Amino acid sequence: MLFSDIVGQEKVKERLIQLVRENRVPHANLFVGPPGAGKLPLAVAFAQYIMCENRGKSDSCGVCPSCRKVAKLVHPDLHFVFPTKTKEKSDEGADENSEKPDDTISTWRSAIIANPYFGENDWYEMIGMENKQGIISTATASEIIRKLGLKSFENEFKVIIIWLPERMNNQAANKLLKLIEEPPEKTIFLLVSENPTHILKTILSRTQQVMVPPINRESVALALHDKYNLSPELAHDISRIANGNFYEAIRLKDQESNYFFTSYRKLMRLCYSKNVLGLLDWVDETASLGREDLKHLLVYSLRLTRETLVLNMGVEEVSYLMGEEEAFCHDFSPFITTNNVFSITDELVTAFECITQNGNPTVVLTHMTMRMVKLIPNKKAA
Numbered sequence: 001m002l003f004s005d006i007v008g009q010e011k012v013k014e015r016l017i018q019l020v021r022e023n024r025v026p027h028a029n030l031f032v033g034p035p036g037a038g039k040l041p042l043a044v045a046f047a048q049y050i051m052c053e054n055r056g057k058s059d060s061c062g063v064c065p066s067c068r069k070v071a072k073l074v075h076p077d078l079h080f081v082f083p084t085k086t087k088e089k090s091d092e093g094a095d096e097n098s099e100k101p102d103d104t105i106s107t108w109r110s111a112i113i114a115n116p117y118f119g120e121n122d123w124y125e126m127i128g129m130e131n132k133q134g135i136i137s138t139a140t141a142s143e144i145i146r147k148l149g150l151k152s153f154e155n156e157f158k159v160i161i162i163w164l165p166e167r168m169n170n171q172a173a174n175k176l177l178k179l180i181e182e183p184p185e186k187t188i189f190l191l192v193s194e195n196p197t198h199i200l201k202t203i204l205s206r207t208q209q210v211m212v213p214p215i216n217r218e219s220v221a222l223a224l225h226d227k228y229n230l231s232p233e234l235a236h237d238i239s240r241i242a243n244g245n246f247y248e249a250i251r252l253k254d255q256e257s258n259y260f261f262t263s264y265r266k267l268m269r270l271c272y273s274k275n276v277l278g279l280l281d282w283v284d285e286t287a288s289l290g291r292e293d294l295k296h297l298l299v300y301s302l303r304l305t306r307e308t309l310v311l312n313m314g315v316e317e318v319s320y321l322m323g324e325e326e327a328f329c330h331d332f333s334p335f336i337t338t339n340n341v342f343s344i345t346d347e348l349v350t351a352f353e354c355i356t357q358n359g360n361p362t363v364v365l366t367h368m369t370m371r372m373v374k375l376i377p378n379k380k381a382a
């Protein structure tokens with residue numbers, strides 16, 4: 001992971017880069033901050049920068065053998081420790097029964113590669129233990145001590161990332177404490193915590209804190225626009241709701257596009273096929289959304305209608321669509337032209353205004369759909 005892959009956090013990045021360049025990396029670092037701010041990706045990027053064989057002024061090279069291995073999270077000198085599930089067989093010896101990280105390491109790697117902003121509960125969901133808390137067992141701690149006792153395989157440094165050290169049981173924490181007190185040479189610990197008050201005080205006092213604040217809104221909006229092709233307006237709206245949590249931002253993006261897209265596509269198809277009964281069902285379904293969701297749906301529909309016109313006019317390079325949205329709007333583009341687009345968007349805007357002024361959703365949507373069905377031709381315009 002490169003520093004340039006990380007959303008915002010310019011100050012934190014600068015500080016980390018400076019530590020490496022000035023040869024002052026503390027042997028135990030603790031990244032703290034709210035969920036979704038990027039503590040884990042920053043730790044991985046920091047590890048990559050420390051281990052890079054040809055590092056630049058402001059980022060890893062990204063192409064040296066070490067960078068390539070870190071990018072896939074398979075570098076033999078980069079170790080991960082994270083909470084995993086405990087088996088329920090018996091309370092006694094539960095620690096011994098807990099799975100070692102090796103069992104879940106491939107899930108861990110793909111989770112980070114897909115979206116490293118996940119939080120504790122997201123992780124538990126991924127490994128099938130919803131509503132339960134994982135632990136870092138004594139067995140895991142012993143395994144790490146064994147690995148760190150070995151010589152580095154390839155790199156000058158060994159880096160160990162401990163995600164959620166607050167989930168270590170006492171025995172494991174005490175083992176780790178010894179290691180942090182007398183660290184093997186050229187070994188760097190990166191602890192990443194969501195709740196540092198639950199970490200052993202003696203461990204806390206031996207780490208240097210790296211504060212990771214919520215990501216600023218502009219950076220979230222920019223990333224949504226650049227990485228996911230969202231329109232600047234939508235990216236801005238989502239960044240406001242996500243409040244500096246990039247995982248939440250992505251979740252909102254997916255949620256919005258899935259539900260709203262399905263609903264919009266249904267509406268357009270029903271209008272096209274002049275299916276009035278189907279439209280009344282759509283109205284029933286849609287009127288039961290909350291007022292805020294309904295407003296978002298109408299804004300989303302406006303955006304997609306405009307995008308469809310853009311495709312109709314053949315100026316695809318200014319389109320912000322991707323995936324299913326793009327495929328549908330492309331197919332539907334013969335039916336949204338300069339002849340009807342203004343009337344359709346007027347209907348959507350009027351409905352939005354009526355909903356905002358507390359209009360009855362069923363009445364407003366019925367009126368809107370009965371007019372839209374007349375506006376959408378069921379033949380391609382000549």
Ligand SMILES: [Zn+2]
Pocket residue numbers: 051052053054055060061062063064065066067068
């Ligand atoms: Zn490199």
